[in-house]
Amino acid sequence: MAKGRKSNKPREEKSDWQERVVQIRRVTKVVKGGKKLSFRAIVVVGNEKGQVGVGVGKASDVIGAVKKGVADGKKHLVEVPLTKSNSIPHPAQGAGGGAKVMMRPAAPGTGVIAGGAVRTVLELAGVKNILAKQLGSGNPLNNARAAVSALDNLRTFADVAEERGVPIENLYAT
Numbered sequence: 001m002a003k004g005r006k007s008n009k010p011r012e013e014k015s016d017w018q019e020r021v022v023q024i025r026r027v028t029k030v031v032k033g034g035k036k037l038s039f040r041a042i043v044v045v046g047n048e049k050g051q052v053g054v055g056v057g058k059a060s061d062v063i064g065a066v067k068k069g070v071a072d073g074k075k076h077l078v079e080v081p082l083t084k085s086n087s088i089p090h091p092a093q094g095a096g097g098g099a100k101v102m103m104r105p106a107a108p109g110t111g112v113i114a115g116g117a118v119r120t121v122l123e124l125a126g127v128k129n130i131l132a133k134q135l136g137s138g139n140p141l142n143n144a145r146a147a148v149s150a151l152d153n154l155r156t157f158a159d160v161a162e163e164r165g166v167p168i169e170n171l172y173a174t
Helices: 062-076 115-126 138-153 156-163 170-174
Strands: 018-031 036-047 051-059 076-078 092-096 099-105 129-134
Touching: 018 051, 018 062, 018 099, 018 115, 036 062, 036 115, 036 138, 051 062, 051 115, 051 138, 062 076, 076 138, 099 138, 115 129, 115 138, 129 138, 156 170
Parallel strands: none
Antiparallel strands: 018 036, 036 051, 051 076, 092 099, 099 129
């Protein structure tokens, strides 16, 4: 190698972020000269440690759309409180567009019982035991957004105690 030249090897960055493409759609826009073709990618980004986001990217090629979707997903991350059994602390509901998602915590060993985009969101959030049901629309984007909305509504005992300004022990009092 010549003096002062850098190697062309790409640097390997160890990232704990995972991306999954939920849907890629070919979309067209009618313009003066005819139809303009582009791609829309719905991407779910998560680290399986309680952070997840849904992003949408549009570009004239699939790779560009996926990259934009990943960047958008990282901008819209949500923090998910997980229990010791990698479940959610309480039942939750979320809505996105015409889609509604219902989630319930499950016992250890149950697994992720959910379908479509909701399953992808839950897996990348790091939830291992949960029951979820999509209600209403079957649109993958709206269902993914509804799932993120439901996860965003979750609160822990510590959060509730802090909001109310009482010690956490007082929440357990019967």
